[in-house]
Amino acid sequence: MPELPEVQTIINELSPIIIGKNLVKIEEFRENTLINQQKISYLGQINTIFRRGKYIIITTDQKLQIIIHLRMTGKLIYTENLTSSSSHMRAHLIFSDHSKLIFDDVRTFGQITIAPLNQQIKSLDILGAEPFSNDFSTEYLWQKFRKRKAPIKNILLNQTIIAGLGNIYVNEILFACQIHPAVPTNSLNKKQIGAIISNTIKILKKAIKYNGTTISDYKRVDNKSGKFQNFLKIYQKTECPKCGNPVSRIKQAGRSTFFCYSCQNNPHKPLKSKNNG
DNA sequence: AAGCTTTCCTGAACGC
DNA sequence: TGCGTTCAGGAAAGCT
Numbered sequence: 001m002p003e004l005p006e007v008q009t010i011i012n013e014l015s016p017i018i019i020g021k022n023l024v025k026i027e028e029f030r031e032n033t034l035i036n037q038q039k040i041s042y043l044g045q046i047n048t049i050f051r052r053g054k055y056i057i058i059t060t061d062q063k064l065q066i067i068i069h070l071r072m073t074g075k076l077i078y079t080e081n082l083t084s085s086s087s088h089m090r091a092h093l094i095f096s097d098h099s100k101l102i103f104d105d106v107r108t109f110g111q112i113t114i115a116p117l118n119q120q121i122k123s124l125d126i127l128g129a130e131p132f133s134n135d136f137s138t139e140y141l142w143q144k145f146r147k148r149k150a151p152i153k154n155i156l157l158n159q160t161i162i163a164g165l166g167n168i169y170v171n172e173i174l175f176a177c178q179i180h181p182a183v184p185t186n187s188l189n190k191k192q193i194g195a196i197i198s199n200t201i202k203i204l205k206k207a208i209k210y211n212g213t214t215i216s217d218y219k220r221v222d223n224k225s226g227k228f229q230n231f232l233k234i235y236q237k238t239e240c241p242k243c244g245n246p247v248s249r250i251k252q253a254g255r256s257t258f259f260c261y262s263c264q265n266n267p268h269k270p271l272k273s274k275n276n277g
Numbered sequence: 278a279a280g281c282t283t284t285c286c287t288g289a290a291c292g293c
Numbered sequence: 294t295g296c297g298t299t300c301a302g303g304a305a306a307g308c309t
Contacts, residue, residue: 001302054303072302073287088287107286109303123304150280159304167302216289216301254282255302 002070003054004131004164005207006218006226010076011051012208013221014101017078018046022096023060026112033090033103035113040064043114053127053163059117066093067113067121068103073217074110077102106217127163131200136162141193145185152188153181154253156196165200167255168213168235173199175234180264181257182250206231234258 002010023043028034044060051057056068056076068076077086078101082094086104091112093101103112115121128144129135144161155161156170165173174181176199179192188196212218212226215236219225234240237247240260248261 003303069303071304105286106288107302109285148279154280157303253302256300 001072001166001168001215002074002212002218003166003169004051005169005204005228006212007051007054007056007070007164008208009212009226010070010221011049011056014076014078015049017221018058018095018101019049021046021099023058023066024094024096026066026114027092027094028090029092030090030108033105033108033110033112035111036115040114051164052124052130053159054166055124057124063117065113065115065117065119065121067115067124069111069123070105071107071109071111073107074103074105075217075219075223076221077104077219077223078221126160128159128161130163131165131204136197136200138190138193138197141197142190145188145193148185150185151182151252152179152185153257155185157253157255162200164204168215168232169200169203169207171235171258172203172233175259175264176203178264181252181259183265234260 022045025043026034042062043066044062044064046058046060048059049056054069058066058068078099080099082098082100084102086102088104088106089102090105090108090110091103093103103110113121129140145155148155153170153174156165156173157167173196177192177195179188179196207213207228210227210231211220213228213232214225215229234247235258237258239245240247240263242263243260245260245262247258250257
């Protein structure tokens with residue numbers, strides 16, 4: 001499931017391939033794949049491709065933006081063979097040199113929005129701080145967190161607060177911070193918030209370095225897998241790599257949470273005064 | 278406001 | 294063997 005590092009990997013690999021190409025058309029193979037599609041005869045030459053949260057944004061010289069969200073199972077596979085196909089194709093982005101990007105998506109939650117560059121896109125406008133930006137500061141999170149009593153796990157998944165985190169990385173970040181996923185967000189102190197910031201940046205950077213995490217569906221542009229799954233410490237693990245105790249598993253916000261009851265502070269007990277790591 | 282729940286979807290894994 | 298059930302989860306809508 002593509003989160004920030006997987007989306008960033010796709011951007012990094014697509015940039016040198018598609019910038020400057022002429023995007024002739026986008027073919028839709030399944031309804032509701034293309035949103036806001038207007039009657040555009042020519043989409044234009046690709047100017048930029050960048051990421052905001054988990055969204056891929058492609059702009060063209062025809063002052064258009066193509067916004068792609070892969071959700072859980074979406075992939076963008078580049079091929080120079082116009083007749084290439086895949087098992088769950090939903091759309092093709094076809095270039096004038098007969099190469100194309102295949103948008104493949106088993107569970108069909110992904111979407112491609114085509115809109116004028118100057119059109120406000122609500123789902124982008126509501127996004128919170130980018131983890132690699134200066135906005136992602138202790139003061140910012142402190143102001144956001146103090147109003148929230150929901151579990152920290154849920155709040156880290158909230159894209160309007162931090163943009164780009166998903167279930168896997170939130171599990172890993174909280175384990176690295178030794179914070180129990182169920183603690184009320186407004187109970188965290190500034191030191192813990194600082195740990196969330198530094199571990200988020202550290203883990204995301206390392207995940208990008210290894211081209212993301214392939215658990216089941218995520219694939220890179222060349223259909224290869226990422227490698228960060230080899231560095232996961234808590235997600236889908238059965239034994240804590242730190243203390244050896246069994247990993248606990250609960251459900252939060254409809255998603256599986258993995259944590260170590262021993263290493264990540266129990267919300268029902270007072271926080272330890274000394275860091276036990 | 279914030280925080281719930283529900284909905285969307287398909288394939289793999291599981292249970293009887 | 295085979296059929297039915299459960300699970301995986303990002304984001305938005307609807308409701309309290």
